[in-house]
Amino acid sequence: MIKYTEDDLREELKTKEYEYGFYTDIESETFPIGLNEDVVRAISKKKEEPEWMTEWRLEAFRIWKEMTEPEWANVHYKKPDFQAIAYYSAPTKMDPNKTLDDVDPDLLAMYKKLGISVDEQKKMNNVAMDIVVDSVSVATTFKKTLGEKGIIFMSISDAIKEHPELVRKYLGTVVPQKDNFYAALNSAVFSDGSFCYIPKGVRCPMELSTYFRINQAGTGQFERTLLIADEGSYVSYLEGCTAPSRDENQLHAAVVELIALDDAEIKYSTVQNWYPGNAEGKGGVYNFVTKRGICETNAKISWTQVETGSAVTWKYPSCILKGDNSVGEFYSIAVTNNYQQADTGTKMIHLGKNTKSTIISKGISAGKSQNSYRGLVQISSRAENARNFSQCDSLLMGNECGAHTFPYIEVKNKSAQIEHEATTSKIGEDQIFYCNQRGIDTEKAIALIVNGFSKEVLNNLPMEFAVEAQKLLEISLEGSVG
Amino acid sequence: MLEIKDLHASVEGKGILRGINLEVKAGEIHAIMGPNGSGKSTLASVIAGKDEYDVEKGQILLDGQDIEELSAEERAHKGVFLSFQYPIEIPGVSVTNFIKTAINANRKAKGLGDMPAKDMLKMIREKSELLEIDRKFLSRSLNEGFSGGEKKRNEIFQMAMLEPKLAILDETDSGLDIDALRIVANGVNKLKSKDNAVIVITHYQRLLDHIVPDFVHVLYNGRIVKTGTKELAHELEEKGYDWIKEEVEA
Numbered sequence: 001m002i003k004y005t006e007d008d009l010r011e012e013l014k015t016k017e018y019e020y021g022f023y024t025d026i027e028s029e030t031f032p033i034g035l036n037e038d039v040v041r042a043i044s045k046k047k048e049e050p051e052w053m054t055e056w057r058l059e060a061f062r063i064w065k066e067m068t069e070p071e072w073a074n075v076h077y078k079k080p081d082f083q084a085i086a087y088y089s090a091p092t093k094m095d096p097n098k099t100l101d102d103v104d105p106d107l108l109a110m111y112k113k114l115g116i117s118v119d120e121q122k123k124m125n126n127v128a129m130d131i132v133v134d135s136v137s138v139a140t141t142f143k144k145t146l147g148e149k150g151i152i153f154m155s156i157s158d159a160i161k162e163h164p165e166l167v168r169k170y171l172g173t174v175v176p177q178k179d180n181f182y183a184a185l186n187s188a189v190f191s192d193g194s195f196c197y198i199p200k201g202v203r204c205p206m207e208l209s210t211y212f213r214i215n216q217a218g219t220g221q222f223e224r225t226l227l228i229a230d231e232g233s234y235v236s237y238l239e240g241c242t243a244p245s246r247d248e249n250q251l252h253a254a255v256v257e258l259i260a261l262d263d264a265e266i267k268y269s270t271v272q273n274w275y276p277g278n279a280e281g282k283g284g285v286y287n288f289v290t291k292r293g294i295c296e297t298n299a300k301i302s303w304t305q306v307e308t309g310s311a312v313t314w315k316y317p318s319c320i321l322k323g324d325n326s327v328g329e330f331y332s333i334a335v336t337n338n339y340q341q342a343d344t345g346t347k348m349i350h351l352g353k354n355t356k357s358t359i360i361s362k363g364i365s366a367g368k369s370q371n372s373y374r375g376l377v378q379i380s381s382r383a384e385n386a387r388n389f390s391q392c393d394s395l396l397m398g399n400e401c402g403a404h405t406f407p408y409i410e411v412k413n414k415s416a417q418i419e420h421e422a423t424t425s426k427i428g429e430d431q432i433f434y435c436n437q438r439g440i441d442t443e444k445a446i447a448l449i450v451n452g453f454s455k456e457v458l459n460n461l462p463m464e465f466a467v468e469a470q471k472l473l474e475i476s477l478e479g480s481v482g
Numbered sequence: 483m484l485e486i487k488d489l490h491a492s493v494e495g496k497g498i499l500r501g502i503n504l505e506v507k508a509g510e511i512h513a514i515m516g517p518n519g520s521g522k523s524t525l526a527s528v529i530a531g532k533d534e535y536d537v538e539k540g541q542i543l544l545d546g547q548d549i550e551e552l553s554a555e556e557r558a559h560k561g562v563f564l565s566f567q568y569p570i571e572i573p574g575v576s577v578t579n580f581i582k583t584a585i586n587a588n589r590k591a592k593g594l595g596d597m598p599a600k601d602m603l604k605m606i607r608e609k610s611e612l613l614e615i616d617r618k619f620l621s622r623s624l625n626e627g628f629s630g631g632e633k634k635r636n637e638i639f640q641m642a643m644l645e646p647k648l649a650i651l652d653e654t655d656s657g658l659d660i661d662a663l664r665i666v667a668n669g670v671n672k673l674k675s676k677d678n679a680v681i682v683i684t685h686y687q688r689l690l691d692h693i694v695p696d697f698v699h700v701l702y703n704g705r706i707v708k709t710g711t712k713e714l715a716h717e718l719e720e721k722g723y724d725w726i727k728e729e730v731e732a
Binding site: 428430431436437440441442448451452455 | 530531532533534553554555558559563564566569570571572573574575579580583584587588591623624640644
């Protein structure tokens with residue numbers, strides 16, 4: 001684990017601005033703006049996809065054309081003009097074999113700036129990494145080590161070519177093309193993302209990680225992640241994201257599908273730090289993401305997310321608890337500051353007997369931001385003895401922000417046990433004074449209070465990520481109490 | 483060490499302190515007594531530097547330096563400690579984590595690095611033994627769900643850890659049963675030295691049986707109206723405050 005001292009923190013706190021807001025001048029090939037069937041075909045062709053994949057995309061596009069953008073979320077923004085976005089952008093200097101030694105030095109310099117040292121990752125940390133810049137996957141590490149265990153970890157483009165049977169069998173089974181407006185759009189134009197398959201009974205020996213980066217202006221990022229944990233296997237997967245600071249809004253519409261077969265366990269962690277826009281609410285990423293997993297018998301899926309970025313977030317990592325005794329968990333910290341808006345939560349769909357779900361949601365609002373928790377707990381008629389525990393806590397800083405909770409509960413089986421707890425608190429002047437009196441300055445006091453508030457969720461993150469997440473929380477809330 | 487000269491302070495325009503004069507020297511224990519609403523807690527908050535109080539007139543000198551312009555944390559760095567009458571809860575932050583953060587913040591202000599973990603653990607062990615604090619207590623969230631007695635004991639534990647120059651105990655005896663009172667008083671006495679000073683704010687003489695003051699001051703209507711020795715505390719216990727009020731108003 002990287003040692004993180006208080007001095008590092010102090011240095012960190014000096015940089016109030018979004019520190020990943022740089023743009024790297026990499027030669028890129030970007031499609032002209034606009035979307036029609038020809039663009040969808042061109043993306044598919046560019047990626048040398050088989051016929052079935054092209055057809056699948058076209059089907060999605062046709063569905064999307066008939067859909068309208070949803071408006072039920074508690075967020076307000078100017079709707080993107082979908083004909084003004086370029087749907088494909090890729091760094092041009094790419095070796096088809098994609099070993100790290102061949103990667104464009106400018107790209108490597110960018111990773112360094114992002115704090116991803118691929119070389120070191122390779123040697124020291126037990127983390128295998130896939131990196132997606134704009135639309136395509138540019139580097140996958142540890143492929144060989146994983147290969148020995150039969151684990152497949154590669155870009156989804158490669159997987160379509162190398163493991164078409166797996167992709168074809170599972171793609172769209174958890175999030176179908178017609179699921180929602182953004183999922184349909186993603187299905188039509190997704191350009192890359194990660195694919196992962198853990199064979200029967202294999203415990204993945206390292207954390208798998210994908211790092212997403214939007215670099216080009218005027219492009220949307222539509223990545224697709226498909227993760228399959230075969231019977232009795234285990235995997236822990238991490239996802240991180242950043243984007244340059246730009247005045248216009250950028251669209252990110254991803255789809256993540258998790259499949260946990262009998263007795264398998266998937267732990268999926270996200271630290272989302274897309275550019276949130278500036279202090280006046282200009283710019284920032286629109287983050288409209290569909291994440292869902294399905295659990296077969298005795299399987300378990302655990303989502304952990306730390307959401308600090310994006311101008312608008314619309315995201316509900318969910319679990320379909322199909323198999324008996326399956327378990328779904330959702331641990332979330334969502335921070336909004338300045339003019340950010342987040343509408344996030346989860347859905348726990350209990351279908352099997354003795355299924356169990358836990359929801360711990362922590363919302364922190366500061367500045368003029370709006371932070372909503374939206375969750376659904378659904379117990380179907382044949383889900384005997386289903387259990388859910390939900391806890392939604394909101395922490396407010398200042399008088400101009402808002403925290404909202406929209407919990408939905410639908411129960412069709414009398415044996416269900418459902419608990420819901422909710423609290424709202426405010427960082428009080430008394431708390432700050434108490435810390436000040438002990439010699440702790442106000443910034444540090446806020447960090448301490450926020451970390452205490454978020455502890456139950458931070459504890460669920462893998463160690464390397466927990467430190468990063470903690471720093472991120474502190475930076476995101478910089479200067480939010482006067 | 484502490485010199486207060488003609489201090490006037492108000493909160494939201496309402497005058498509360500109306501000319502306090504007080505001198506506390508190193509090695510001394512001062513008790514401040516007085517009826518409800520006389521300004522005892524306000525005096526403590528003003529010395530500690532709480533924002534919502536406005537100092538309208540007068541001076542607070544710490545080791546000869548006017549601390550008017552210093553923030554609460556800067557005063558803490560100079561060795562001012564306030565044991566709160568109503569300690570504040572910070573959910574999810576353990577007693578250990580809180581005190582560690584406080585100690586390192588104070589060290590940083592003095593240009594020192596973090597206290598090595600080994601030393602920190604040793605100190606925590608010693609001080610918690612001194613105050614008969616259970617290990618398990620230290621990993622609980624700060625003041626969350628603490629009983630009145632636990633909160634006060636935790637305040638004195640923090641005082642023991644921070645080793646302040648000037649400690650102000652604001653009604654530390656309220657909410658304590660007789661055993662806890664003895665433990666807390668015992669702790670304070672052991673921490674007392676010729677280099678530090680303590681101001682004990684209390685309603686009752688009870689605590690002063692254990693922490694024996696060199697001076698007792700009676701605060702009434704924002705002024706110190708009477709100063710004496712520990713016998714004054716006994717007299718107040720016996721006769722109440724009415725005779726003082728009469729004396730002042732006469």
